[in-house]
Amino acid sequence: MNSRKDTKIRAVIVDDEELARQVIRELLSSHPEIEVVGECANGFEAVKIVTETKPDLIFLDIQMPKLDGFEVLELIGTGNAIIFVTAYDSYAIRAFEVHAVDYLLKPFGAERFEAALERAKERLDSKSPSAAVPAAELAATARPPAQYLERIPVRDGAQVFIIPVSKLDFAEAQDDYVALSTEGKKHLKQQPISSLEAALDPSRFLRIHRSYIVNLERVAKVEPYGKDSHVAVLRNGVQLPVSRAGYARLRAFLGR
Numbered sequence: 001m002n003s004r005k006d007t008k009i010r011a012v013i014v015d016d017e018e019l020a021r022q023v024i025r026e027l028l029s030s031h032p033e034i035e036v037v038g039e040c041a042n043g044f045e046a047v048k049i050v051t052e053t054k055p056d057l058i059f060l061d062i063q064m065p066k067l068d069g070f071e072v073l074e075l076i077g078t079g080n081a082i083i084f085v086t087a088y089d090s091y092a093i094r095a096f097e098v099h100a101v102d103y104l105l106k107p108f109g110a111e112r113f114e115a116a117l118e119r120a121k122e123r124l125d126s127k128s129p130s131a132a133v134p135a136a137e138l139a140a141t142a143r144p145p146a147q148y149l150e151r152i153p154v155r156d157g158a159q160v161f162i163i164p165v166s167k168l169d170f171a172e173a174q175d176d177y178v179a180l181s182t183e184g185k186k187h188l189k190q191q192p193i194s195s196l197e198a199a200l201d202p203s204r205f206l207r208i209h210r211s212y213i214v215n216l217e218r219v220a221k222v223e224p225y226g227k228d229s230h231v232a233v234l235r236n237g238v239q240l241p242v243s244r245a246g247y248a249r250l251r252a253f254l255g256r
Contacts, residue, residue, distance in 0.1 A: 015059070018041070043064050044067060046058075069086070075155040075160060082100045149199045150165055156187070169182055169183075177189060204216060207249075208242045
């Protein structure tokens with residue numbers, strides 16, 4: 001039995017081009033079973049609208065101001081059926097790596113749109129819109145190969161904060177989260193510290209302890225702390241524990 005037979009599919013359209021949103025709206029107008037519950041022009045608005053409306057289906061542009069489509073998906077998770085819509089075919093493989101339903105390359109015709117919509121309906125009817133993808137995997141997908149993070153998007157409810165990595169002082173592991181310390185504030189992000197370490201430039205950031213990654217530019221000095229242990233003293237006075245292996249790596253970086 002189709003659990004969605006008498007239930008409308010709630011959809012959100014995310015694209016920074018008004019014309020592109022209009023085309024999708026017009027193509028959806030012949031589908032009374034689909035209700036457009038929101039549309040927006042940038043990634044910040046997308047996170048807010050998806051959080052508030054909890055849609056089943058999202059038409060998501062990839063290249064947008066503020067946050068791109070992959071960063072939006074990293075913040076909202078993969079509990080929705082996603083159809084990526086973009087003018088650039090270079091993102092296709094990465095789109096499917098995050099379990100998108102389909103990938104519409106602009107300009108697309110009505111027949112191609114209908115095929116994508118049918119796939120979305122099948123995905124939704126299967127009661128499993130997408131396999132759960134860890135935020136860390138989404139973060140990696142959002143970056144071109146061999147490119148390190150330059151900014152870290154963090155979600156707090158419907159709010160989104162962008163942390164430039166140049167302003168990140170250190171990161172601290174807290175179970176399945178990392179606490180990102182920047183400009184005297186801390187932001188929690190659901191991501192293992194090991195995956196964050198892999199995403200950061202190793203010439204700028206160093207894992208000094210199993211629970212800490214530090215921005216090397218912030219380290220003022222390294223001091224002994226008890227027997228056979230050390231602390232890294234940051235320029236703002238914060239002290240971070242340094243493991244034995246971390247101390248060896250720090251000495252190599254700091255020329256000690």
